[in-house]
Amino acid sequence: MTGGALLPVVLLVCLALAGGADAARKPVGFYELKNKKGDFSIKVTNWGATLASVFVPDCKGNVADVILGYDTIAEYVNGTQAFGSTVGRVANRIFKSRFVLDGKAYRLFPNDGNNSIHGGHRGFGKVIWTVKEYVSGGDSPYITFFYHSFDGEQGFPGDLDVYATYRLSSPYELSITMNATATTKATPVNFANHAYWNLAGHDSGDVLQQELQILASSYTPLDDTKIPTGQIEPVAGTIYDFLQPTPVGEHMDIVPGGGSGYDLNFVVNGEQDAFRQVARVEDPKSGRGMEVWANQPGVQLYTSNWVINEKGKNGKVYGQYGALCLETQAYPDAVNHPEFPSSIVRPGQVYKHDMAIKFYQDA
Template sequence: MRMASSSTPTSVSFGTAPTGEAVPLFSLVNAHGTEARITPYGGILTHLFVPDRHGNLSDVVLGFDSLEGYLSPAYQQANPYFGALIGRYANRIANGHFTLDGHTYQLAVNNGSNHLHGGTRGFNQVMWNATPHLAPDGSPALRLGYHSPHGEEGYPGTLHLEVEYVLCADNSLRIEYRASTDRATPLNLTQHSYFNLAHGQVPNALGHELTIPADRYTVVDDTLIPTGELRAVAGTPFDFREPTAIGARIAQVPGGYDHNWVLPAPLAPSGLHRAAFVYEPTSGRTLTVLTSQPGIQFYAGNFLDGSLVGKDNVPYTQHYGFCLETQHFPDSPNHPAFPGTILRPGQVFRSTTVYRFGVRAEA
């Protein structure tokens, strides 16, 4: 059942955390009726209702209607990170170790021999402090805070984090990240929503037309760790500089798309990169992604296998949803030539990502 529209964020009960703590679900609704629902458990975006070309609102992200779905044994085993905030280090770190200022750190290994998305208990499984409020322009917003202690999952330094979700009047969901630390530490934060812009109307997301205005991507080995090579996309199935259906060439990519693209220079004066554009022909919905991050990981839902049944009793089969994770490059602490990811005392990490939704009339 849809929540009542309001300019001020509201909340209902979403379930009980493993610690016994009550977990709320906050609803952010703008003047158009576009609605984002977010829980402080994992900072998860559970629902996102946006209009199609006829003005009908539908949920375009994968997830569950209660916290129980995110805590179930099946979900914990599959661990797809539906809608969650990811850190300290999004994506993979080879063999779970890196050297910083002459000291080698060993992180939790949770993806074969590698460290993935912050480890065994990353930011996707912690309770964030939540403060609902209105942004200066009157947009509904939710500010989330978390203190990650020194040594959590093997990372150095106590990290102070703040992430703010803002649902804007132009049907954009803006995500602002801020962080500081008392010791040098790697940091790579992202948001891990799976999108399907025609949820319930199509068997999978392979017909979505994707544009990524990047001319290079990070080549990876068979464990998805970068080799260090930034390869031109021209003449490869990684060339999305022109709109291309996700499924058009996916068979040419062993395992499917799960790769990082090197974004072009930021737009002036916003400081944001054009990261991606998606058009879904059935619904007419569009998604524009802008970010201050230097890369974007496009993941085509390769590991979804139908074992998880989500909202509206829909089984999430292979490629049912896709992710566009704005980020720094994978394994950057072990690749000095990649953009730096080390946050030091006295510095403040700041990053912005915008997911803007629109429609295109039928041709």
């Protein structure tokens, strides 16, 4: 893919990949949103309501794509990294792929050892969404995707109507809103956008020298299967202290082969439902920076520990630590931890996850 104008590219996905006869008839394509100036644009696809590219200028006006991804729909279908996907019904991990809700036990599909991750082996990032609205240009270009998740899908209870909207606004702001309404049963809901950010450009190597600030004074420690213990601990005096801007790799053990790096939920400061700044990232070489804002209680920092020799856009082979994810979210495994903020949505209730990525250029 290139940075120029791109009309929707339509691909009919075969029945086996689409997951049903009705889904097989839906066209899958890439769609572009671009600002009036032409120096800020994104491409998205309704496969997984996925963010496929983000083109934004640096301090000298040079435009580059700052997220990892693929060139084709087929690569997204077959990919294992969830590049840019909208993940759910429940993002992150659920302990031993099970939970009890209102006295009834539910069993999910394990796809991370004995645990379930990102909604199971065919979560929301691996299904076809319907394009409901699409305005490619103007003052506030946007696209809205819709997905109906049926009762029992991947083991989760109840029907769920889901919307995801990507929107550009001036000067360089990308907003992502993810809403869902439970219609028949109570169900856990926790969506996340799984973009892999490298502000130097998707093809520029590792992000270890990019400066990261996370506005979180505490985190949720993990057991040896990456499930929260239920405790909340302060970041002070640990390698998880990003309260001040710090190079990503400054306190991180660098272990080739995916054995080390960050993959942890931070407890965002402030009221848990308030829309507030979560994090800031800046690349010292290009001068590109971004602020992450959201209304969720947590944010997962993941440093691409397991992205190893992954062929991406324009033939680029992505390596370990080649990007970072900042996934605003509910606390992982909240459905099994009554001491955590609840992730349960009951019939008639609306789940709202609002995000904004605010880009800037620092000379």
